[in-house]
Amino acid sequence: MTSEGKIDHSALNHGFFQFTFPHTWKLIIPWVIATLLYLTAGFLIVYSFDIPDVPPTSEGVRINSLDEIQEDDQVSLGVGWENQGDSANFVIMDVEIESGTLVHGYWTYDSDGENCTDYVDFEDHTLTVYPTSGDIQDSFSVNWNDEMGPEVNTRSRDCEDRYDDWYVQTGDVIEVFMMEYDDSITMLSVGAEGLDAPERTEREDSQRVALLIIIVASAIMMITTPTSLSDDIKKLRKRWGNLPFVHGKPGELESAEGPIRQIDNSDWVLPPPGFETWPDNPYESNLENDLIQEHPNVIGTPSPATFTLYSVNGIIFITTSLWLASDLLARHGDETHQLLGNILRFSIIAFTVIWGFFAWKKWKLMHNIIDTPTSKVRSVAVGPAELVGQVRPGPDGTLSIDVGGSSSRRVQGVVSFKWKEEEYICTKDSDGKESCSWKTRRTDDGNQEFILHDGTGGILVDPASWKDVRIGEKLHRWENSRWRWTVWVLAAGDPVYCLGRVETRTENEKEEGIDGTIASSHLIVRGNKDIGMQVHLNRGTELSVLSGLRSTTESIIVPLIMLTFSAIPFLW
Secondary structure (H helix, E strand, C coil), X not given: CCHHHCCCHHHHECCCEECCCCCCHHHHHHHHHHHHHHHHHHHHHHHHCCCCCCCCHHHCEECCCHXXXXXXXXXXXXXXXXXXXXXXXXXXXXXXEEEXXXXXXXXXXXXXXXXXXXXXXXXXXXXXXXXXXXXXXHCEEEEECCCCCCCEECCCCCHHHCCCCEEECCXXXXXXXXXXXXXXXXXXXXXXXXXXXXXXXXXXXXXXXXXXXXXXXXXXXXXXXXXXXXXXXXXXXXXXXXXXXXXXECCEEEECCCCCCCCCCCCCCCCCCCHHHCCCCCCCCCCCCCXXXXXXXXXXCCECCCEEHHHHHHHHHHHHHHHHHHHHHHCCCCHHHXXXXXXXXXXXXXXXXXXXXXXXXXXXXXXHHHHCCECCHHHCCCEEEEEEEEEEEECCECEEXXXXXXXXXXXXXXXXXXXXXXXXXXXXXXXXXXXXXXXXXXXXXXXXXXXXXXXXXXXXXXXXXXXXXXXXXXXXXXXXXXXXXXXXXXXXXXXXXXXXXXXECCHHHCCCCCCCCCXXXXXXXXXXXXXXXXXXEEXXXXXXXXXXXXXXXXXXXXXXXXXXXXXXXXXX
């Protein structure tokens, strides 16, 4: 093996934190979108500072007359007010309209006469009112605050009910949330028809939109952030030659017909032994009697970074969602705000539970792989075992398959496969709208016993005994007008990871002429579970399987902490 086939082990042992940027266009594009969303959220937050900061109505001092306004009750005007840094009084008063019209409500049909729309117009900018606890001599004029505009709570109406025009006008009692500044009285919000004066949350709403955008952006970045190992392993991965698969029986091998596999995430990272070095006896060791370079006992177990942008964005997602939910529930301008707050807080719980479950499940799988020592074929014992090696033809050789029944789509050198045939179908609904999609018409799959060879020797593997053989990405797709065929294969020369049970073959299971002096020739690996054991058969080495590994902190601790904090909106 040349030096270019060596791995710097330290490159796969990451520290406390690593920036993990996407390395495919499918992930880069969402990242760019998320980055733009983050910038948009930042702009909205900055913009919100120019919107007047109105205190909650609950903090307004309830008065019965203007004489009750006290200088001691003044609060400092925050950012957004034209006269920044000055103080003002915020008060609530029940008044009766002496003259003027506050609201005119009506409905109209559209030009087609099919749909109706409700309207609420603010008729007068100035009202003359007097306190309900006083007399007419206490009347005063009041208008809307120039910096805020009108905001009125009224009874909901549906134009389908054909109601008459309605008004809030002379003689009606209203609750007014007002601001007194420099002897000037202006209205901030009004509660009419027996309703409370609503909150003015324009500033908060702008920030809430920003928070919502941050939630979306962080979710996108979290989902599309690769593991710290995946990028390094991709950079280390080298092609072993874009050659056809090997087809035939041991000692009778030739180049296979069919498409050439393109590099994918389940491929070799280091060049494997070429078929010209394979011994005629598939159970014998290679001439060097050394493990293949990509064996876990050679390269060691990779160690992902404790934190990456995955967990950073996950924390941002949960924290921002908690902030938004709590804010909506603590200060809601209307029923919609409260409804959204309740939906969000339950959604946070659901998300963190699902996130934690799948993260734990993947962590358990990965650590089951890590914690199980990889055996050498030469010395493997009967019982549960983890093996990593190269697929080589078994005693019965490799399969030749015709995808869709056509020799023009022949693939040789196969030991496990599945394919499907699809037709492009277009249909029309009752409105004449056409929709088209690929419909599966036929499928097929099959397996052939093969040899797993790790350099020290070969051992027979029965892929049919596993419920799920993870072959990885498709080998090839053929298209012809309205038809297409897709095939997935595990073939001679591919890397293979096996976690199963080693069993002794019966005499009837052994092929004729077997060399009984080689211990592994008497054994077979099957996907039979043992107590407390999972079974896996994957195309790829342990290195490629573990490329999706995240640290225990990211997989377990962070989701658990976030799940604990998700209870905050229920306690707020």
